[in-house]
Amino acid sequence: MSLLKIKGLTMRFGGLLAVTDFNLNLEKGELVGLIGPNGAGKTTAFNMITGRLKPTEGSMIFNGLDIDGKKPSQINRLGIGRTFQNIHLLTEMSALENVMMSFHGRLKSPFWAPILGFPGYAREERTMLKESHDLLERVGLEDLAQTEAGNLAYGQQRRLEIARALGTHPKLLLLDEPAAGMNPRETNALMELILTIRRDFDLTVLLIEHDMKFVMGLCERLVVLDNGATIARGLPVEIQQNKKVITAYLGERKSAGR
Amino acid sequence: MTPKTRDRWLTYLSVLVLLGILVLAQEYADEYQVRILNMVAIYITLAVSYNLINGVTGQFSLEPNAFVALGAYTASLLTLTPLEKGMSFIIDPCIWPLSVISIPFLPAVIIGGLVAAFFGFLMGFPVFRVRGDYLAIVTLGFGEVIRVVANNLQSVTNGPLGLKGIALYTNLWWSWGLALVTLFVINRLVKSSYGRALKAIRENELAAESMGINAFRHKLLAFTMSAFFEGMAGALLAHLITTISPMLFTFFMTFNLLIIITIGGLGSITGSVLAAIAFAWGSELLRAVEEPINILGLYTIPGIPGMRMVIFSIILIVVMIFARKGFMGRREFTWQWLFDRMHRKGIGL
Ligand SMILES: Nc1ncnc2c1ncn2[C@@H]1O[C@H](COP(=O)(O)OP(=O)(O)OP(=O)(O)O)[C@@H](O)[C@H]1O
Ligand SMILES: [Mg+2]
Numbered sequence: 001m002s003l004l005k006i007k008g009l010t011m012r013f014g015g016l017l018a019v020t021d022f023n024l025n026l027e028k029g030e031l032v033g034l035i036g037p038n039g040a041g042k043t044t045a046f047n048m049i050t051g052r053l054k055p056t057e058g059s060m061i062f063n064g065l066d067i068d069g070k071k072p073s074q075i076n077r078l079g080i081g082r083t084f085q086n087i088h089l090l091t092e093m094s095a096l097e098n099v100m101m102s103f104h105g106r107l108k109s110p111f112w113a114p115i116l117g118f119p120g121y122a123r124e125e126r127t128m129l130k131e132s133h134d135l136l137e138r139v140g141l142e143d144l145a146q147t148e149a150g151n152l153a154y155g156q157q158r159r160l161e162i163a164r165a166l167g168t169h170p171k172l173l174l175l176d177e178p179a180a181g182m183n184p185r186e187t188n189a190l191m192e193l194i195l196t197i198r199r200d201f202d203l204t205v206l207l208i209e210h211d212m213k214f215v216m217g218l219c220e221r222l223v224v225l226d227n228g229a230t231i232a233r234g235l236p237v238e239i240q241q242n243k244k245v246i247t248a249y250l251g252e253r254k255s256a257g258r
Numbered sequence: 259m260t261p262k263t264r265d266r267w268l269t270y271l272s273v274l275v276l277l278g279i280l281v282l283a284q285e286y287a288d289e290y291q292v293r294i295l296n297m298v299a300i301y302i303t304l305a306v307s308y309n310l311i312n313g314v315t316g317q318f319s320l321e322p323n324a325f326v327a328l329g330a331y332t333a334s335l336l337t338l339t340p341l342e343k344g345m346s347f348i349i350d351p352c353i354w355p356l357s358v359i360s361i362p363f364l365p366a367v368i369i370g371g372l373v374a375a376f377f378g379f380l381m382g383f384p385v386f387r388v389r390g391d392y393l394a395i396v397t398l399g400f401g402e403v404i405r406v407v408a409n410n411l412q413s414v415t416n417g418p419l420g421l422k423g424i425a426l427y428t429n430l431w432w433s434w435g436l437a438l439v440t441l442f443v444i445n446r447l448v449k450s451s452y453g454r455a456l457k458a459i460r461e462n463e464l465a466a467e468s469m470g471i472n473a474f475r476h477k478l479l480a481f482t483m484s485a486f487f488e489g490m491a492g493a494l495l496a497h498l499i500t501t502i503s504p505m506l507f508t509f510f511m512t513f514n515l516l517i518i519i520t521i522g523g524l525g526s527i528t529g530s531v532l533a534a535i536a537f538a539w540g541s542e543l544l545r546a547v548e549e550p551i552n553i554l555g556l557y558t559i560p561g562i563p564g565m566r567m568v569i570f571s572i573i574l575i576v577v578m579i580f581a582r583k584g585f586m587g588r589r590e591f592t593w594q595w596l597f598d599r600m601h602r603k604g605i606g607l
Contacts, residue, residue: 050468052464052467052468071467071472071474072464072467072468073466073467073469073470073471073472073473074472076468076469077470081468082468084465084468088462088464088465089462089465090458090461090462090465090466091461091462092461092588093457093458093461097454100451100454101454101455101458101466101469101471102469102470103451104451104452104454104455104458104469104470104471105469105470105471105472106470107451111447111450111452111479114446114447114449114450114451114452115446115447115450121450124451125450125451128451165469167469168469168470
């Protein structure tokens with residue numbers, strides 16, 4: 001059984017078809033890339049999967065459950081974690097608090113437990129604290145645990161978002177341009193990180209990225225979007241040779257005047 | 259001794275000092291001073307609970323006057339004796355079973371809080387489902403509705419005549435007891451994982467939701483809890499001033515609280531406490547400006563009612579210009595901060 005099964009997913013913004021008839025089957029443990037020129041609809045697809053946008057059409061089955069119409073928090077608790085293209089951290093909270101926050105959705109103690117000082121809550125808080133430190137260490141931010149998230153460097157913020165997504169114990173991790181704004185050294189470390197967390201946390205990963213070296217080196221297969229339509233899918237080597245993909249990217253270069 | 263245990267003992271110690279002051283006040287202070295102390299405590303309760311939803315959770319709402327009214331009316335109707343109700347309700351008799359009920363103060367206060375919380379929950383449910391500025395508008399309307407209902411539901415609230423002869427049950431122990439319980443509960447909540455979730459919703463609801471935090475439920479929790487404490491504060495208020503009428507619960511009450519929590523710093527519990535003290539005290543001191551002022555026996559400037567509000571509004575404007583985030587911002591007073599300050603000033607400890 002596949003972990004995520006998407007059929008005919010479509011998103012219409014007024015007259016604009018941001019995503020049309022998007023299909024995707026993710027098997028457990030896969031590492032898949034979603035690529036395409038700017039404005040292709042990649043982030044929109046993520047937003048539909050994570051419940052931020054309600055699809056105009058289509059169905060999404062995650063782990064045997066229909067997730068269409070569920071709230072972002074519900075979908076997260078079912079096991080889909082994500083990071084954002086335009087980073088959404090709690091900028092006034094410390095890096096540690098940001099990660100601790102991600103355990104809250106699974107908290108067992110009711111709100112009166114901390115008020116009445118129940119030991120069960122204190123235990124949960126201790127676990128939360130320890131696991132958060134472990135996650136920070138994993139993404140290399142242990143020394144910056146007490147730093148306000150808003151004061152971290154760009155690459156550090158991206159890694160903090162990954163730690164935070166991991167804190168929600170996802171089965172599927174969606175990464176929206178995780179390498180954006182990183183230098184080559186950071187990008188290499190990130191590839192390493194994604195591979196190790198996939199192994200250690202038993203993850204399935206779907207990622208969006210513009211850095212072709214990153215995508216080709218990391219992903220097992222790719223899906224290419226252009227103007228909302230799926231124009232190609234296959235192994236990285238196949239995609240590199242694909243005429244449609246090359247034209248789509250070249251067209252973008254021309255129109256962007258790069 | 260770790261700083262944490264030291265701070266805890268310092269907090270216990272200051273509560274003890276406060277209780278000492280209250281004992282002395284009970285013995286030696288005059289009626290007027292006791293009244294101010296009572297009002298200070300009630301304002302602390304109101305400001306800290308209002309701050310939970312407006313400051314900590316960042317959901318701008320405008321309803322405390324409604325919850326205070328609900329608590330005040332509920333508790334008063336429960337403590338008034340059937341005889342007193344019979345005498346007050348001269349236009350329409352009080353409806354059964356309220357007409358025959360009379361219960362002790364403590365359960366009446368708690369029921370007052372529960373009724374307010376119940377209404378908070380009912381209102382929060384639809385309002386928090388929709389995003390945006392609806393909350394402010396709906397809650398503002400709710401405050402007015404409660405007042406209009408209080409004015410017209412003759413056989414329950416006695417209409418514009420209000421309720422008279424409410425027993426003077428509220429004393430310093432009650433008012434400060436509730437203030438301390440409110441502080442204890444809300445402080446513990448805010449420092450817990452739940453409090454972090456509320457702040458996360460304030461800072462970035464999208465991020466909070468994507469981390470599995472159900473924003474709707476948490477807003478509802480904060481709103482209902484603040485309604486509960488505001489309702490109980492209303493119950494105490496009614497049993498302090500012993501006469502209530504719909505006139506008492508206008509938007510002005512909410513406006514005052516809004517000034518308090520804004521000046522104190524939205525989201526700062528200690529800020530709300532300090533500002534509540536300053537406000538309750540200040541409005542007594544400034545009572546003079548609303549009375550006729552006689553200059554050297556030559557002229558008499560007539561008293562201007564509402565002058566105090568003008569002064570408070572000016573203070574608010576000044577604070578907003580020079581300290582946009584209020585007196586405390588989102589920071590809290592901590593013992594550590596105090597020690598650090600003393601250390602810098604060279605006062606050893
Ligand atoms: N909420 C929205 N309302 C209206 N239009 C939107 C909305 N979100 C995205 N769009 C439009 O949908 C199209 C696809 O946007 P999307 O963000 O999914 O692209 P993308 O593939 O992620 O691009 P990029 O690589 O630049 O991040 C764009 O034309 C965008 O302007
Ligand atoms: Mg995008």
